[in-house]
Amino acid sequence: MKRLLHALHELMVIMGSAVERTDEHVREYLIYRGFTSTLKHLDNDIKTDKEKGFRVDKIIEQLQQFVVSFDLCGLKEYWLYLDRRLLCRLEDVYRSTVLKLRTSLYRYYVIHTIQKGNLEKTQEFFQKQASELQSQVEWRDWFILPFIPAPEQNPAFSPYFSRQWADTFLVSLHNFLSVLFQCMPQPVLLSFDAEVQKTTSLTEENERLCQLLFALQMESRDQREVDEMVHHRLPIYVQNMDRLGDTDL
The missing domain is CATH 1.20.5 (Single alpha-helices involved in coiled-coils or other helix-helix interfaces)
Known part of the structure; x- marks a missing residue:
């Protein structure tokens, strides 16, 4: 398994390098042709590239940055972009996996707000997500989380406060995106x-x-x-x- 994960990482590094080289080739061609306006648009698009040149590690870093900064809106919008741009292309059989990853991402955010003692952001999450999540079985028990004293000691929630759970989620998300990018048809x-x-x-x-x-x-x-x-x-x-x-x- 470790060899497979290492191989996936190596492949994604190679793919990321290939994208960067291709971007440079395109830039050189635009400069050669004198297409300065198009070149400016290309440079701006590269700077704001949400797919990070298909570098999975950079995508994970961006998601973590939204979590660390308590930016729920940014987190939702970025995941929605990934879903529309990449995840929705998958066959229906993988849809349940995508939904589980999204659920874990939201839980990762909620747990972080509690660990950092930012109860306001914890309550904000459930208020803004109530209409979407209340009907979902996997979230029903979570709406009492802001009102539980020492939730990290509660048997129902304590596993989510462990470092092991967070690491497992991030590795799972990384591997899923890596396989997805590898299977995408290339230009x-x-x-x-x-x-x-x-x-x-x-x-x-x-x-x-x-x-x-x-x-x-x-x-x-x-x-x-x-x-x-x-x-x-x-x-x-x-x-x-x-x-x-x-x-x-």
Whole structure:
């Protein structure tokens, strides 16, 4: 499992790098063509890119930033954007997983408000979300949360106050988005970048193998020369014949 997660992380880093390189290629082309107005719009869009160049770690950081700053409106809008832009493309069989992740995200926010002692933000959440969440079974018991003394000690809520629960949720969300991005069809430009990187890698590998082959050939040639010298070397007594007397012949 760890190997799979590591592989997913590596793939997302590669994809993020590919997106950044492609953005630079587009910028260079726009500069070359003199499309300065389009270039300005591109730069502005990149600065406000909510998908963070498909960097899952950056998306998670943005969600956490909304939680830390008690920005419920920003959190909801950002999740809604991700849902409209990415999550809604999934098959219906994955919809329940998306809803569970959203529920966990909201709970993550609520727990944070309580842990930081910001009861006003806790009550604000339930007031603003009442019409949406009251009818949902998984939220019915949560509306009494602001009125429970020491909720972190309550058996029904204590698991959500643990570091393990928070870490598990964030890792699950990270992995889900990583798989989603990997399965998305890529535009031709990104595929082109992948082919360029593949060709470059193959060229470098080919050059390395050629150098290795050349070194082996040189080593083999040197060895043959040594063998030939040994093969043609005369016996010791022949080499010393000039020092032999007639009686030794």
